[in-house]
Amino acid sequence: MAKTSKDYLSDILQLNLNNSEFQWLIDAVAQISEAKSKKDLYMTYSLCTSKIQNTPIADFGTQDFAWKTYLETQKASTLEISRVFILSSALEAGDEFLKPVQQLIQVADKTELETFLKYLVFLPEPKNFNFAAVEALRTNIATVFNxxxxxxxxxxxxxxxxxWNQMYLKAAFMQQDLKKIPEIEKMANKDLARIISDYAHERWAASRDVEPMFWRPVSNFLEGNLIDDIERLFxxxxxxxxxxxxxxxxHSNSDEAKKLLKTYDTHLQKVEKGNITWKNL
Structure with a gap:
C-alpha cells in the first residue's frame, strides 16, 4: 500500500520527537481511531501543547515526498506537525470525524489556525475545509492571511x-511579499489583469506608487489600457x-509587447540572460 501524507508525517515525527512524546501521540491517535470518539479527538488535540515540546523540525529524513520542500520552507515545528497528524489520522479513521475536525478549526485560536491553513494540503480531501481557507482571505491579521x-x-x-484573484489583490493591498505567492503564471487570468490595471490607475490618481511585482500576472493579457500602463512603467x-x-x-507573445521591447530595451539583455527575473526583481 502506498504511503499517505499522514505516514510521512509520522516518519518525520518519529525522527524529531523523543520516545515518550512519540509513543503518547501514537497511542492517542490509535485510541481515537478505535473508539471513534469525538471526545478523544478533542482531548488529544487540546493536550498536544502540554505533551509535545514545540521545537523546529531538524530532520526531515532521507525519503523524498511531495511536500518535503514545503515543510522545510515553512520551517515546520514538532507541535504543528503533531496537530496536523492528529487531524489527518482522525479523518482517515472515518467520515464521522469530518464535522468534529471542521468544528475544531472554527474555534481555533490564531496559532492553531495558522498551522491548519499552512498544512491544509496534508489532510485527506482538503477541499472539505475550503470554508476556512476562503475565510482567511477576509482577515487583516497578516500571519493568518500569509x-x-x-x-x-x-x-x-x-x-x-x-x-485566487481576491487573494492576490489582498496581498498587494496588505503590502505582503508577492514573490512568495506560488503559481502566479499558472493562475493569471484576464479578469485579474483588468483589475490590476484598474487598481494601478486608482493608486496613480492618488499619487501613490504601485509595487512593480504587482504586474507579474498581466503578460498574456496585454491589450487596451494595459499597453499604456506598461509603457508608463518603461x-x-x-x-x-x-x-x-x-x-x-x-514573457508575452503579443506583437504590442515586442514593439515595446524594441523601443525600451535598456534591461532586455539582462532579462534574456536570466540576470533579471521575477524572483530577484
Whole structure:
C-alpha cells in the first residue's frame, strides 16, 4: 500500500520527537481511531501543547515526498506537525470525524489556525475545509492571511479563479511579499489583469506608487489600457518599474509587447540572460 501524507508525517515525527512524546501521540491517535470518539479527538488535540515540546523540525529524513520542500520552507515545528497528524489520522479513521475536525478549526485560536491553513494540503480531501481557507482571505491579521497565501500550494489547487484573484489583490493591498505567492503564471487570468490595471490607475490618481511585482500576472493579457500602463512603467524614473515592464513584455507573445521591447530595451539583455527575473526583481 502506498504511503499517505499522514505516514510521512509520522516518519518525520518519529525522527524529531523523543520516545515518550512519540509513543503518547501514537497511542492517542490509535485510541481515537478505535473508539471513534469525538471526545478523544478533542482531548488529544487540546493536550498536544502540554505533551509535545514545540521545537523546529531538524530532520526531515532521507525519503523524498511531495511536500518535503514545503515543510522545510515553512520551517515546520514538532507541535504543528503533531496537530496536523492528529487531524489527518482522525479523518482517515472515518467520515464521522469530518464535522468534529471542521468544528475544531472554527474555534481555533490564531496559532492553531495558522498551522491548519499552512498544512491544509496534508489532510485527506482538503477541499472539505475550503470554508476556512476562503475565510482567511477576509482577515487583516497578516500571519493568518500569509498562512494560506505564501508558499502554500492549496490556493492554486482548490481556490476558484475569483477566490485566487481576491487573494492576490489582498496581498498587494496588505503590502505582503508577492514573490512568495506560488503559481502566479499558472493562475493569471484576464479578469485579474483588468483589475490590476484598474487598481494601478486608482493608486496613480492618488499619487501613490504601485509595487512593480504587482504586474507579474498581466503578460498574456496585454491589450487596451494595459499597453499604456506598461509603457508608463518603461518611461518611469524608477529602475524596478522599468525592469518589471521588461519582464512583462519578455514573457508575452503579443506583437504590442515586442514593439515595446524594441523601443525600451535598456534591461532586455539582462532579462534574456536570466540576470533579471521575477524572483530577484
Amino acid at each position: 498562512a494560506i497565501s505564501q508558499y502554500n500550494p492549496y490556493s492554486a489547487q482548490y481556490f476558484t479563479t475569483a477566490e 518611461k518611469s524614473d524608477t529602475e524596478r518599474e522599468q525592469k518589471a515592464a521588461t519582464l512583462v513584455c519578455f
